[in-house]
Amino acid sequence: MPSSPDSSQAPTPRPIVAAAIVDSLECPTRLLCASRAYPEELRGQFELPGGKVEFGEAPLDALAREIAEELGCTLVYGQEVPDEGGRWWPIHAGRTMGVWLAQCAPSSGAPTLSENHLELVWAALDSSAAREDLPPVDSLPWIVHDRPIVERLVEVATELRSGKKS
Numbered sequence: 300m301p302s303s304p305d306s307s308q309a310p311t312p313r314p315i316v317a318a319a320i321v322d323s324l325e326c327p328t329r330l331l332c333a334s335r336a337y338p339e340e341l342r343g344q345f346e347l348p349g350g351k352v353e354f355g356e357a358p359l360d361a362l363a364r365e366i367a368e369e370l371g372c373t374l375v376y377g378q379e380v381p382d383e384g385g386r387w388w389p390i391h392a393g394r395t396m397g398v399w400l401a402q403c404a405p406s407s408g409a410p411t412l413s414e415n416h417l418e419l420v421w422a423a424l425d426s427s428a429a430r431e432d433l434p435p436v437d438s439l440p441w442i443v444h445d446r447p448i449v450e451r452l453v454e455v456a457t458e459l460r461s462g463k464k465s
Contacts, residue, residue, distance in 0.1 A: 314360040314387065315396040317349030319452050320410065321424070324377040324402050327456040330424050330436050330449075331410060333369075334417040343417060345439045347398060347448065348410075358397050366401075370410035370419075374401040380448070380455055398448055399408040400455070424456040 321327035333348045334342040350365035351356055359376060366374055377400035382388050387395035403409065412419055426435035441449055 306343060306434065312392055312394045313353070314358070315353055315394055316358050316364055316365065316388060317347035317396055317398050317448075318366055318374055318376075319347055319380060319398055319448075320374065320401050320403070321456065322402065322421075324375065324400055324459075326460050327400070328424055328428060329421045329433065330452060330456075332420045332422050332436065332439055333415075334420070335442070336415055336417050340421070341442055344442045345420070346442050346445050348416070349396070359399070362397075362399065366410075369413055369415045371408065371413065372410045373404045374402050375404050378455075380451060382447075383453070388444070388448050396444075396448070398452075401454075409411045421451040424453050425460075429461040 315316050322329040331348070332345045334343055348366060348369050349362055349390060350369070351363040356364075362376075363373065380398045380400060387397045390396045410419055414436035420439065421433060422436040423429040423433045423440060424436055426437065429435040429438075436449055436453060
């Protein structure tokens with residue numbers, strides 16, 4: 300876990316890891332979006348599921364643990380999706396977030412709703428594929444720091460569907 304070597308400074312907050320759960324790692328068309336249950340100021344806003352990395356924990360181990368706790372499923376992980384500079388995404392309160400494409404493992408059940416979220420919604424990564432039961436991903440009320448991540452995920456999904464490597 301990153302921390303400041305100077306004890307007079309506050310330690311760096313624990314990093315966050317999140318899964319961009321798609322219907323297919325090779326040809327993603329849908330993204331699983333999770334509406335926050337808490338805290339109150341974020342209630343009803345959408346996020347990518349995940350959580351904090353514990354001290355000494357590898358990021359993907361933390362992500363697997365968080366997804367099992369929050370969604371009751373196991374995932375197969377694909378590529379990491381960093382920001383434009385190849386870094387983890389800056390989010391609130393000085394935290395950074397690593398994001399990986401993922402899909403449900405063949406042996407896993409579907410993601411299930413827990414007390415962490417109000418609802419789980421599959422959304423279209425390509426707005427032209429949206430329909431009544433599959434809203435476009437950019438139409439959802441995203442937590443402000445997650446919106447640029449979602450915009451990048453739309454680009455990555457488009458590149459994967461067209462056969463380009465991102």
